[in-house]
Amino acid sequence: MSAPRPVIAVAGLGIESSTFSPARTEAPAFHPQRDGDVLIRYPFLAPGQPLRAAADWRGTLVGKALPGGTVTASAYAELSGELIDRLKGLGPIDGLWYDIHGAMTVEGVDDAEAELLARIRETVGPDVTVSTSMDLHGNVSRSLVHLSDLITCYRMAPHEDAMETKERAARNLVDHLAGGGPRPVKAWVPVPVLLAGEQTSTRIEPAKSVYAAVEEVEAAEGVTDAAIWVGYAWADEPRNRAAVVVTGADRDAVAAGAERLARGFWEARHDFAFVAPTGTLADCLDEALASAARPYFVSDTGDNPTAGGAGDVTWGLREVLARPEFQDPGGPTVLYASLPGPSAVDTAVQAGVGATVTVTAGAEVDDRHAGPVTMTGVVHAVRHGDRDAQTEVVLRVGSVHVILTRLRKPYHHEHDFTDLDLDPRAADIVIVKIGYLEPELFAMAADWKMALTPGGVDQNLVRLGHHRIHRPMFPFDPGMPDPDLTARIIAASNLPLDGSGE
Structure with missing residues (x-):
């Protein structure tokens, strides 16, 4: 037996x-x-x-x-x-x-x-x-x-x-x-x-x-x-x-x-x-625009929701929307993923695809670096039922396609974009709140850089203010003796x- x-x-x-x-x-x-x-x-x-x-x-x-x-x-x-x-x-x-x-x-x-x-x-x-x-x-x-x-x-x-x-x-x-x-x-x-x-x-x-x-x-x-x-x-x-x-x-x-x-x-x-070249967001965008590599990916690292960021820091999106190269709908195609904004999502859903709306989103949780951002654009897509985001909309502002979500969501897969009638492979620049690119995005990127942006998962660890970790600790104490x-x-x-x- x-x-x-x-x-x-x-x-x-x-x-x-x-x-x-x-x-x-x-x-x-x-x-x-x-x-x-x-x-x-x-x-x-x-x-x-x-x-x-x-x-x-x-x-x-x-x-x-x-x-x-x-x-x-x-x-x-x-x-x-x-x-x-x-x-x-x-x-x-x-x-x-x-x-x-x-x-x-x-x-x-x-x-x-x-x-x-x-x-x-x-x-x-x-x-x-x-x-x-x-x-x-x-x-x-x-x-x-x-x-x-x-x-x-x-x-x-x-x-x-x-x-x-x-x-x-x-x-x-x-x-x-x-x-x-x-x-x-x-x-x-x-x-x-x-x-x-x-x-x-x-x-x-x-x-x-x-x-x-x-x-x-x-x-x-x-x-x-x-x-x-x-x-x-x-x-x-x-x-x-x-x-x-x-x-x-x-x-x-x-x-x-x-x-x-x-x-x-x-x-x-x-x-x-760092696993990729780094720079300020402005430097990364300059290099992306000057490069012939398409699609060019930029990681907006400081507010990466898959590392613990709140996901609703608006600092990076504000910088992108302020660029003169992206003001005209005929400019370089930019995809930006993403920014939570429940009321903005509701407005876009009610207006429907093709409508022009003015909405305000972001900085409801983490407003330390920038306040809510107000945008006027055309509703490009609406999608319901996502496990994380619940509802997603795409708002085209100039040549930037901004993904807005009811709840924060990471964008790691090609279908995360194609489900929203976006083609990341045909885009000029794809900006994602992420650190290192996940495998599908890494394989898709013709080139990429990590932008060292502010947020709850700032890549500059020393300036964050740890005070309860065991010391000495590298890199906080670079000259520490061997442990x-x-x-x-x-x-x-x-x-x-x-x-x-x-």
């Missing part, structure tokens, strides 16, 4: 939260899925897939929000409370897959993911094995490593391996439960470096080589998984910095692997550079955590 399949619960909340944005994130932004709907998120847990058959998977609650502002205490209490209640209703489980991002800031809570996992552990008991999957822009505290038995993160930025990472976390958990051995050894090394994702893309060196070493370490005898976290630069919390964790059965192997990866990251710190990169062996989750905090 075959052994019963292990029972594994799936739970987690995920968001990047910028503490430098005035925005706040409420519970509906997480679009929580529950029970069986949780499993639909993951193709490798579809019926008939080998991993699905290897365990009895039980969804509880998983919610993922667009990056944004700090999560309100009430939203966190509501979602985490429901997650715990659903876990209680499952009965005994053997394992739990904790699917998070790792950069969630909650009002009044410094280490929200570890705090939630501690509550989960109180609910399910000390004998349950936990495997945690994260974004490489998450933050890894000693407590989070202690409470997890297995932990891993993405190895690519942009995150083309997101689903592969989640599957690895789930498979590692299944394999460990099937093996029945002791809990893995965990070696953690905090690395005092805090850089923006746009400076640490694995498309280019040195991150390309730094991350290539992860698979080499993982391949060593006695190692189960290896991971490097860049950390999340736009939150001001003690846990925020780069980190390395290696897990496995062999203490010496995991320690040596963790120290190798930590040294590689630290030694490369001065070599990290202690010795591997810290973290106690198993069913044992007390040692008292040395970092």
Whole structure:
């Protein structure tokens, strides 16, 4: 008679939260899925897939929000409370897959993911094995490593391996439960470096080589998984910095692997550079206009909603609309994505496609850099039903096609534009609130630059005003001495955590 399949619960909340944005994130932004709907998120847990058959998977609650502002205490209490209640209703489980991002800031809570996992552990008991999957822009505290038995993160930025990472976390958990051995050894090394994702893309060196070493370490005898976290630069919390964790059965192997990866990251710190040429927005527009490359993409980086920006900073759009080259409808075709403006959207929808309207939008959340912008233009398109934006309209102002949304939305895919009767490939200039270009846009761009614009995710980290991170920290303290990169062996989750905090 075959052994019963292990029972594994799936739970987690995920968001990047910028503490430098005035925005706040409420519970509906997480679009929580529950029970069986949780499993639909993951193709490798579809019926008939080998991993699905290897365990009895039980969804509880998983919610993922667009990056944004700090999560309100009430939203966190509501979602985490429901997650715990659903876990209680499952009965005994053997394992739990904790699917998070790792950069969630909650009002009044410094280490929200570890705090939630501690509550989960109180609910399910000390004998349950936990495997945690994260974004490489998450933050890894000693407590989070202690409470997890297995932990891993993405190895690519942009995150083309997101689903592969989640599957690895789930498979590692299944394999460990099937093996029945002791809990893995965990070696953690905090690395005092805090850089923006746009400076640490694995498309280019040195991150390309730094991350290539992860698979080499993982391949060593006695190692189960290896991971490097860049950390999340736009939150001001003690846990925020780069980190390395290696897990496995062999203490010496995991320690040596963790120290190798930590040294590689630290030694490369001065070599990290922006993934694309940078400049002021004016410089980027000048170069785009002078270039023959089409389409020419410009990233409006300071208000990037996928890094935690409020999305409604008007500074960049004001600069674009003021350019004389774009005043006439016959000028260079410019697409601008995007700006939230609920009342502007309502006006455009009521007027209909082809109508000329005057609307005001933006700066309802983040008005520190510019106030609301008023525009007169022709309604080019209207679209309802978007998961994030709800309703989108395109307003042609001169030769600029401005995408306005009811709620903020990232524009990462070609269909985000073509769904609005816009052809980004035929445009002269495409300006997107983003950092590094996501894969589809990167492949489409004939050339591109990153504009260093103001906002809640300003790329100039030193001027943002961090005061709660551990110091010294690079690049805030460029002349700092070499840190202690010795591997810290973290106690198993069913044992007390040692008292040395970092």
